[in-house]
Amino acid sequence: MEPSAPPRRVTIVDVAKHAKVSVTAVSKVLRNAYGASPAMQAKVREAMAELGYRPHAAARGLRGQTYTIGVMVPDIYNPFFADIISGLTKQLHGTDYQVLVGPARHDYDNEALVTEAMIDRSMDGLVLIVPTSTPAQLQATAATVPTVVVGRHVCAAAYDTVVDNDTAGAALIVEHLVELGHRRIAHIEHVERTPALIASMPNTIRARGYRQAMQDHGLAAHIDVIASRYTREGGYLGAQQLLARRPRPTAIFAGADIAAMGVLEAVAEAGLSVPDDISVAGYDNSVYATLGPISLTSVDQSGHQMGNHAGRLLLERVADRHRPSTLISLSPTLAARRSTAAPPA
Amino acid sequence: MEPSAPPRRVTIVDVAKHAKVSVTAVSKVLRNAYGASPAMQAKVREAMAELGYRPHAAARGLRGQTYTIGVMVPDIYNPFFADIISGLTKQLHGTDYQVLVGPARHDYDNEALVTEAMIDRSMDGLVLIVPTSTPAQLQATAATVPTVVVGRHVCAAAYDTVVDNDTAGAALIVEHLVELGHRRIAHIEHVERTPALIASMPNTIRARGYRQAMQDHGLAAHIDVIASRYTREGGYLGAQQLLARRPRPTAIFAGADIAAMGVLEAVAEAGLSVPDDISVAGYDNSVYATLGPISLTSVDQSGHQMGNHAGRLLLERVADRHRPSTLISLSPTLAARRSTAAPPA
DNA sequence: TTGAAAGCGCTAACAA
């Protein structure tokens, strides 16, 4: 059997004819707009059901809304981002809005392309997850479409922001390690090269939070930051450098779980064991951290809740584009596991 | 500063006026359609550049294409699905097509909603990743929009299919374990309850492949399948049952890496060590399997390539809806790691 | 309360 031409869609006109009313009436019922009597509503809804009518979102968008929320995600593999998306999707579930995710493949230019693609598809609102665009670019995007920025420490009148308190998160790890008796605590940072981003990227703030916390605990002399990247390889290479130090740090705090995975590999390769010889901590409390053989102490920034908030804020702004902007800063919590313990005697 | 009204979009009409040509001309240039002289093309392109024109994909869709490919993904956390999406996105990179992912949150009804939402948004093509809809429903979707089904062992004239040879994959693991000297090899299956799906879901095929391979190696008497689920908890509970067996199996083959994670936890909890006391293998060769402390033997079904193929097939079908359908079956490979070894003496 | 009709930005038949 050849795939025949797709059957013509049921349109608002078909519904109107079938219910013997005007298209305007159908449109009003569709939008729950003012000016349709209960009798009219019933007639129209019945016709819709009988014909199996579904509104054509794309066509609606040409005049009104598309009921679509776009999410720009820089890395489709990052389980923390999956948490955010999951929270967002759950928040929007049951509303008329559909979440569509645009993966930017780790590339700044691509982030811009994906964001533009979403605007060109008339999305009603955008969620940008840790975007690497400048504040000015964010401003420009937000001027065009309701926007929520997640994970960047920026705020502006034009958009809402949801962040984790990364300073507090870094301090949680340092405190935890100090309480266990550590002093030589090193940090692996994802280094930021673009000047315009230094002030607002979470990786930068975590490193700053680490330094601050070390100082607060009288350990300024032991501050030791490796400029690397939040990847497995970045963690691996960073740890190799740290393990070569004499005296060796007794604890390594990687700014992200995925980097901590690389740290664990370098530590194992060096013939050392975790946590007996060295403690390792991460950040994000991702699935990785929870896996039995890994059991990584980490910082939980509850991505699920961040997604919830992002969804709520976005719908509020879609409803009222001129309402004042909001910044939500969530407090992270410590997820202590078996990868951290007292330092060797 | 209040967020002012968004600036009006530059449209095809603006470009036409600016270039002092007709809108048709602009449209033709946009589509590289026949009937525009080089001089005209140059003029129009220049005007587009000067005005910073971007075509409105949603509006284009009302008559022609939207240049959007939708991907229905049942579970945004599954790293194997991320592989597929990554391969697809890479394949489509550089074309005019944009990939948008709709997360279905593990729920059949949701899968249908997401698929419908994509159709209602006039997407040009759909990629359905291991959908749990019936063959008849797949047929219906494919009749409306070009569709590629990934990971389901189905084929039909209306859509293309990309699958991994799950029978061969299961056999790879069994062979590997047999060569190591195992005989009591157990399998943890994701059980399928819907009759219409039994024949075509990868989990079912893997279990069948396991039985077949055991038989081929003269181990029919040792066939031992636990009906569970492809989740951490499913693997955990399944392994608990298996570890209580006397004699105990010397190897556990979980049908998915994520289930193998649960197996590892149950094994550790039972005070046994991997691979000295018991070997563990998974399926998917996901990031989990590669992590140092886990180092799980698994089956690589190269999701990246599956995504590549899906993208290519979809564009071919968008170009010619009536070309005959294709089934691509990829051969999996074994990724042997430290979680499997010879059974205890 | 109801409905007719003018667009939204673009494509595609058709005419010039």
Next chain:
DNA sequence: TTGTTAGCGCTTTCAA
């Protein structure tokens, strides 16, 4: 080769 114009399915003024 170029331009005019009628829609695509819906929303939204504006009359009735």
